[in-house]
Amino acid sequence: MSKILITGGAGYVGSMLSTALVNLGHEVTVLDLMKYDRGSLNHLYYFKNFKLIKKDVRDKKLLKSLLKKNEFIIPLAALVGAPLCDKYKKDAVSVNHHSIKNLVSLSSKKNKIIFLTTNSGYGVGEKNKFCDENSPLNPISLYGRTKCDAEEEVKKSKNFICFRLATVFGYSYRMRTDLLVNNFVYKSVKTKKLKIFEPHFRRNFIHIKDVVLGIIYAIKNFNKLKSNIYNLGLSSANISKLMLAKKIKKKMNKLQIKIITNRKDPDKRDYFVSNKKIEKKGFKAKVSLDQGVEELIDLFNTDNKKIINNY
Numbered sequence: 468m469s470k471i472l473i474t475g476g477a478g479y480v481g482s483m484l485s486t487a488l489v490n491l492g493h494e495v496t497v498l499d500l501m502k503y504d505r506g507s508l509n510h511l512y513y514f515k516n517f518k519l520i521k522k523d524v525r526d527k528k529l530l531k532s533l534l535k536k537n538e539f540i541i542p543l544a545a546l547v548g549a550p551l552c553d554k555y556k557k558d559a560v561s562v563n564h565h566s567i568k569n570l571v572s573l574s575s576k577k578n579k580i581i582f583l584t585t586n587s588g589y590g591v592g593e594k595n596k597f598c599d600e601n602s603p604l605n606p607i608s609l610y611g612r613t614k615c616d617a618e619e620e621v622k623k624s625k626n627f628i629c630f631r632l633a634t635v636f637g638y639s640y641r642m643r644t645d646l647l648v649n650n651f652v653y654k655s656v657k658t659k660k661l662k663i664f665e666p667h668f669r670r671n672f673i674h675i676k677d678v679v680l681g682i683i684y685a686i687k688n689f690n691k692l693k694s695n696i697y698n699l700g701l702s703s704a705n706i707s708k709l710m711l712a713k714k715i716k717k718k719m720n721k722l723q724i725k726i727i728t729n730r731k732d733p734d735k736r737d738y739f740v741s742n743k744k745i746e747k748k749g750f751k752a753k754v755s756l757d758q759g760v761e762e763l764i765d766l767f768n769t770d771n772k773k774i775i776n777n778y
């Protein structure tokens with residue numbers, strides 16, 4: 468069993484990942500300011516192999532001591548998403564970029580870093596062309612830029628694996644409804660209407676369970692995968708916003724889809740992504756969009772808990 472530090476481990480991805488790693492018997496330390504859902508790790512306090520430190524990832528002294536105590540480092544703490552980064556620009560740079568720079572410079576040879584960045588670095592893709600890991604990065608938001616800058620820092624460490632993640636969907640203990648699939652299903656269930664700007668914009672998606680399994684795969688196969696960057700997404704889920712809306716309508720007959728032509732989507736991401744590199748290394752995301760949509764319909768139909776998004 469390994470000693471694992473997860474920064475941002477109380478977040479959307481982190482709370483699901485921490486839970487899975489604690490259940491596998493790893494010694495998990497989460498460093499998180501608990502900015503959003505303070506109850507997202509409640510179910511873990513019982514376990515002796517779990518520890519929460521409610522502090523800031525920009526605390527260099529603390530980071531240094533935690534790096535010494537842990538083998539695997541999974542830095543998830545970030546201001547996530549373009550709107551939040553535009554609202555808090557300085558924090559976006561200091562948390563998303565500078566804290567990763569500190570982490571890399573303070574790390575030692577024994578630390579193995581597994582970093583998640585976003586495939587939104589590919590920005591606006593070329594028509595009908597799949598972006599792979601060699602495609603030029605062209606981030607179109609401050610969020611995308613800070614994550615690309617952080618990736619450059621992580622690459623300076625020899626002991627790293629970097630996943631460029633597709634847009635995640637599915638339930639988490641710290642739920643987010645600002646992510647595209649979660650958002651479309653949430654609006655469909657609550658209002659029975661879906662208004663879509665720029666319906667042809669394409670994206671790649673991945674279920675949160677596959678993100679967690681991908682990271683567990685990276686922990687188990689670190690040497691086989693290390694010093695490399697991989698796209699991590701569901702290959703069958705390279706689809707446009709309109710195709711996604713139609714998938715939801717198949718499960719909700721009464722849903723009205725309205726295309727808005729006179730408004731632009733501020734999120735200009737439009738690309739298909741190839742996940743072949745990680746698939747060739749032995750990991751393939753499996754949970755389908757249909758399965759995720761069904762899960763989310765059930766969730767939003769029954770759960771009335773207030774969801775705190777991050778902007």
Ligand SMILES: NC(=O)c1ccc[n+]([C@@H]2O[C@H](COP(=O)([O-])OP(=O)(O)OC[C@H]3O[C@@H](n4cnc5c(N)ncnc54)[C@H](O)[C@@H]3O)[C@@H](O)[C@H]2O)c1
Binds near residue numbers: 474525545562585
């Ligand atoms: N969810 C996605 O679709 C997606 C896609 C690509 C990449 N990622 C990356 O995955 C990581 C996690 O994203 P998420 O969706 O779980 O977001 P999230 O907002 O749910 O989680 C971020 C966590 O970081 C914590 N945090 C923020 N600033 C902090 C600070 N200064 N010190 C300590 N903790 C701090 C927050 O409290 C929160 O728990 C991020 O690095 C993000 O860039 C996510």
